[in-house]
Amino acid sequence: MTEFIDFISNNLQMIYIVILMIFVGVEIIGHVPAVLHTPLMSGANAIHGVVIIGAILVMLGAEPDNILALSLGFVAVLLGTLNVVGGFVVTDRMLEMFKKKK
Amino acid sequence: MEYIFSLEFIYLIASVTYILGLKMLGHPETARRGNLIAAAGMTAAIFGTIFLYQGEVANIIYILIAIAILIGTVIGWMVAKKVGMTKMPELVSLFNGMGGASAALIGLIEFHHYIGDQLSILTIIAGMIIGSVSFSGSMIAWAKLNGTLNKPLRLPQYNIINNIFLLGIIGFGAYIVFSGSDSSLFLYALFFAALAYGVLFVLPIGGADMPVVISLLNSFTGLAAAFGGFLYGNMVMLTGGILVGSAGTILTLAMCNAMNRPLSNVIFGAFGESSSTPGAGGTIEGSIKEASASDVAILMNYSRKVIIVPGYGLAVAQAQHIIHELEQLLDSKGIEVKYAIHPVAGRMPGHMNVLLAETNVDYDKLVEMEDINPEFKSTDVVFVVGANDVVNPAAHNDPSSPIYGMPILDVENAKHIIVNKRSMKPGYAGIENELFYNQKTSMLFGDAKAALTKLVAELKNM
Numbered sequence: 401m402t403e404f405i406d407f408i409s410n411n412l413q414m415i416y417i418v419i420l421m422i423f424v425g426v427e428i429i430g431h432v433p434a435v436l437h438t439p440l441m442s443g444a445n446a447i448h449g450v451v452i453i454g455a456i457l458v459m460l461g462a463e464p465d466n467i468l469a470l471s472l473g474f475v476a477v478l479l480g481t482l483n484v485v486g487g488f489v490v491t492d493r494m495l496e497m498f499k500k501k502k
Numbered sequence: 503m504e505y506i507f508s509l510e511f512i513y514l515i516a517s518v519t520y521i522l523g524l525k526m527l528g529h530p531e532t533a534r535r536g537n538l539i540a541a542a543g544m545t546a547a548i549f550g551t552i553f554l555y556q557g558e559v560a561n562i563i564y565i566l567i568a569i570a571i572l573i574g575t576v577i578g579w580m581v582a583k584k585v586g587m588t589k590m591p592e593l594v595s596l597f598n599g600m601g602g603a604s605a606a607l608i609g610l611i612e613f614h615h616y617i618g619d620q621l622s623i624l625t626i627i628a629g630m631i632i633g634s635v636s637f638s639g640s641m642i643a644w645a646k647l648n649g650t651l652n653k654p655l656r657l658p659q660y661n662i663i664n665n666i667f668l669l670g671i672i673g674f675g676a677y678i679v680f681s682g683s684d685s686s687l688f689l690y691a692l693f694f695a696a697l698a699y700g701v702l703f704v705l706p707i708g709g710a711d712m713p714v715v716i717s718l719l720n721s722f723t724g725l726a727a728a729f730g731g732f733l734y735g736n737m738v739m740l741t742g743g744i745l746v747g748s749a750g751t752i753l754t755l756a757m758c759n760a761m762n763r764p765l766s767n768v769i770f771g772a773f774g775e776s777s778s779t780p781g782a783g784g785t786i787e788g789s790i791k792e793a794s795a796s797d798v799a800i801l802m803n804y805s806r807k808v809i810i811v812p813g814y815g816l817a818v819a820q821a822q823h824i825i826h827e828l829e830q831l832l833d834s835k836g837i838e839v840k841y842a843i844h845p846v847a848g849r850m851p852g853h854m855n856v857l858l859a860e861t862n863v864d865y866d867k868l869v870e871m872e873d874i875n876p877e878f879k880s881t882d883v884v885f886v887v888g889a890n891d892v893v894n895p896a897a898h899n900d901p902s903s904p905i906y907g908m909p910i911l912d913v914e915n916a917k918h919i920i921v922n923k924r925s926m927k928p929g930y931a932g933i934e935n936e937l938f939y940n941q942k943t944s945m946l947f948g949d950a951k952a953a954l955t956k957l958v959a960e961l962k963n964m
Contacts, residue, residue, distance in 0.1 A: 435855045
């Protein structure tokens with residue numbers, strides 16, 4: 401139990417963020433028309449590409465002679481970039497189609 | 503200190519762009535700008551992380567990062583630009599898998615750096631499991647959507663097997679965390695087990711439910727990214743990840759809602775149970791009436807109102823341009839034409855709108871299900887092109903049908919129904935459709951593009 405309380409007090413800021421972000425996410429999606437579900441999913445898909453920042457941090461923190469970490473990190477950055485760039489570009493292409501609305 | 507401040511500041515701005523971007527994506531007028539804003543925030547966060555990093559970093563590492571980002575950008579950009587609009591859903595799935603894999607790899611690398619720090623190991627293991635499941639699951643979803651894997655594969659009692667397997671993975675993960683083990687063998691065993699679970703999880707789910715699965719895996723990847731944020735105390739990963747995790751979950755539920763099926767039903771597969779006994783409500787009585795292109799042309803030529811119901815078959819045949827031509831032709835003859843868009847027509851909610859908008863179909867002619875359903879009564883001809891399950895009356899009449907309860911387009915109320923299909927093969931959900939046996943229905947067999955081209959030619963001659 402003390403461990404649990406320690407955990408809470410040590411990470412209070414992050415716990416706040418997690419809780420608030422959950423509500424923000426729920427509120428944002430609330431009443432979106434079905435037409436926009438696909439672009440929205442695709443846009444959210446691009447945003448979780450933020451995982452690339454973790455991959456970059458892995459690379460930056462790795463020892464230059466740790467080949468395994470560097471190669472895995474390299475792949476992680478590459479895949480993360482694919483997620484981000486591909487995600488945003490695909491979303492943009494989908495939305496391009498909607499602009500001709502009168 | 504100053505450095506930390508400015509990087510934290512960039513992260514803060516980036517987090518705001520994600521929220522703003524997602525919010526704007528929810529409205530047709532602002533959606534495109536919202537996407538660009540989020541992309542700008544992401545770019546700033548990525549470059550900030552690289553250039554404001556404090557600590558000694560060998561040049562070779564910077565070079566490697568630059569190469570990885572460059573390759574990823576070029577490939578991602580080209581693939582996203584080149585791929586046809588019909589392939590969008592599987593592309594989203596593919597990119598989602600990449601993110602999941604990235605999260606899993608981070609876990610694999612960082613594990614040994616945090617031995618002894620139980621909380622960090624917990625976040626690493628959790629992020630790795632979720633990322634791996636998201637990766638392999640997305641790959642299976644991708645293969646299913648592009649047709650490589652088109653039948654749901656089921657082991658006997660797959661639900662029980664899957665759940666036991668999942669519990670095993672969680673137990674194994676917990677063991678690694680609490681025993682403080684530093685075994686690489688265990689780590690990789692867990693990694694591969696999680697990958698296998700992703701495969702087992704998605705394989706039994708029918709192709710028609712893939713959008714829901716992708717949306718769910720999308721929120722999984724968000725969660726995996728958030729665990730990474732927790733590990734590094736990195737706010738932008740945490741906010742972005744949790745935001746997508748929560749928004750993705752709501753979106754998943756909204757999609758299930760549109761199909762009027764609970765999420766548990768999608769995952770634990772009622773589709774599976776019944777599609778093994780097709781036409782669960784007994785065989786369908788009646789016979790099929792076939793019509794030629796000129797029959798249909800005559801019928802349409804003397805109508806006042808025509809409603810087109812497009813489905814994925816239209817997209818597969820690349821017939822969206824010719825259907826637009828048909829619509830304009832009818833319009834020029836003074837016939838009222840509308841498109842009835844079922845929320846899950848195509849392979850993803852809203853997919854049909856995107857496809858038709860691409861061919862410049864007037865946005866106002868695309869009518870959503872609730873608005874068009876009352877109009878069928880006053881419609882002379884309903885033209886169903888490549889759609890099947892979304893017009894299947896079994897959703898109303900047959901409680902034993904797997905799609906029972908799903909809202910459908912009430913095309914039966916129209917005076918005449920023309921269905922264009924390649925053959926009598928059941929639709930994506932693998933269920934028979936009694937609509938085809940309806941007295942008012944005539945079948946126009948053939949590939950959508952070829953059949954429509956003939957139809958347009960016949961109409962032009964009238």
